[in-house]
Amino acid sequence: MDEATQRDLDLYRGMRLVASWEQRLLRFIEEGRTSGFYHAGRGQEATAVGATLPLRVDDYLLYDHRGLGHAITKGVPIDRLFGDFLGTVEGTTGGLGAGIVHIAWPEVGVLGQSGTLGGGFVLAAGAGLSIRYRNTDQVVMCFFGDGASNRGTFHEAANAAALWNLPVIWLCENNGYAVSVAARDAISVPQVADRASAYGMPGVVVDGMDPVAVFQAVQTAVERARRGEGPTLIEAMTYRLRGHYEGDPETYRAAEEVAEWRAKDPLITFPQRLLAQGLVTQDQLDAIDADVDASVEQAAQTALLGAQPEPDRIFRNIYA
């Protein structure tokens, strides 16, 4: 099997795992095992997976609240992710039940999440500074949405990273909306990537529904960063097929628009494309599906065995 086909299968498996994991979480929510407060990433899998797969285990990841695709693809154990939602001591936060925020796993470079949107930009630049200081070829991947791109922290971080050629990839998942406010009603230029040149870094717009396009754009940016040539801003045009949160009445967008984007669902279009190109067989895809679903179910069962934290858990780890 050639490298490109293997990569495509890895992308398919990655997206399928992310979607399957999320589906299983939504069942936990329906069953009342965890609070319904969740920001689904359904529809954005091609971006989350395509952008994270090119990274090494020692590259750093700062991410935001849109689904768990980034963390899953980076290698955070998926049973522990369930644990964070079930609030058990087996979650990555050891019982704080961080759920959609604050999942972290330093051994695969996942540095955590800022609860305040855009808070992570300056931390990403700082991690990039750390890499350059220690003279390694690691990179930092920083995910954010179209909404967060207007924070002042983006400006300060982007300026510092470009000024000092820090190895940071700014990955904007432009899904057209912050919560209810459309990107066109919040951003002063047509594309977030239009701002890249203002900082002296390359800006690229990619089809966020095509995992290969995202993968290739990120791979180019990663190689650039590893060579010490500095940051890149990649804007992936995508869409969230579910509401901003579970239960969101979505009054701010038309059903027709959602249907239009649903037709571009990467979980449907990507395997269709691979089959049409004769690169893979349906059997191969089915085998991946079965394997993924089995591992998700096993992770769910493992997570259900986790213990709830004792009350005194809240007093630990305030200070080192």
Next chain:
Amino acid sequence: MPVISYARAIREALEEELERDDRVFVMGQDVGAYGGAFGITKGLQQRFGKRRVFDTPISETFIVGGGVGAAITGLRPVVELQYADFVAIAMDEIYNKAAKWRYMHGGLFTVPLVIRAPEGAAHGGGPEHSQSPEAMLMSAPGLHVITPSTPADAKGLLKSAIRSDNPVLFLEHKALYGMKGEVPEGEHLVEIGRADIKRPGTDVTVVAWTTLLHRALEAAAQLEKEGISVEVIDPRGISPLDTDTILTSVRRTGRLVIAHEAPKTGGAGGEVAAIVAEEAIDYLAAPIIRVAGADIPMPQNSGLEQYAIPGTDEVIAAIRSALRD
């Protein structure tokens, strides 16, 4: 024992810790070749090079938040805000990122970050360059807040802060930069969270820091001539606060005056007073008295500054009041 300035003591601490640990670096506005707005980092870039000591753009959220990012990826940054008033600009980065990153992420990270910033009134800095904002940060769980009053304490506490695995807001007082004092030779470390009885006494306890520590010592010296024995305690920082030393003293003297330059309302003195009232009310022979700055923004006119902050006379008056039966 060598006598050096508070500014030089801080510089020595930076120099020694930069020498000792390659993970330590210094960044901030004008800290490099220029040597810092107050000359504190003078000569450091020359000695250690641009990798270890470097200038940043005017970007406070990056100065602090970038420091957090470097601290959670293996380094020990010492970042500088040019004025302590600028904690307001980087408040999310200090209060919610530096202080909470460890806790929020289940203890998976340490944030060995030091944020240095000069506080306090001096030379007509005005409302946005004269504040002593320690009380704003006192309530941040996960953060240490240090307010050294002497050169020896400044040096010893900064070294401890840099070696601490916790984030520390190190508030130097700019009016004390020129003040000289004895600083022990060799490796001089002061434990974070331990108050210092700067002057033992028996009749009244005065808890004070930075400029008001010195006003309190002056007041004590004057009152000694009248046979009044004043115990002056310098907490050296407000988080962690050494309540044991304060309570032990109050249980002996029965009278407490708290003095700080920051305005009274919402100042850290209120927290000290509440703790003493909760835990030692039966020992108090008089109400607790706070001596503090006026509840106003600092006026720009340097001639008016003196009316906004308390001096030795105010401390003396408060002590007399506390001694009234």
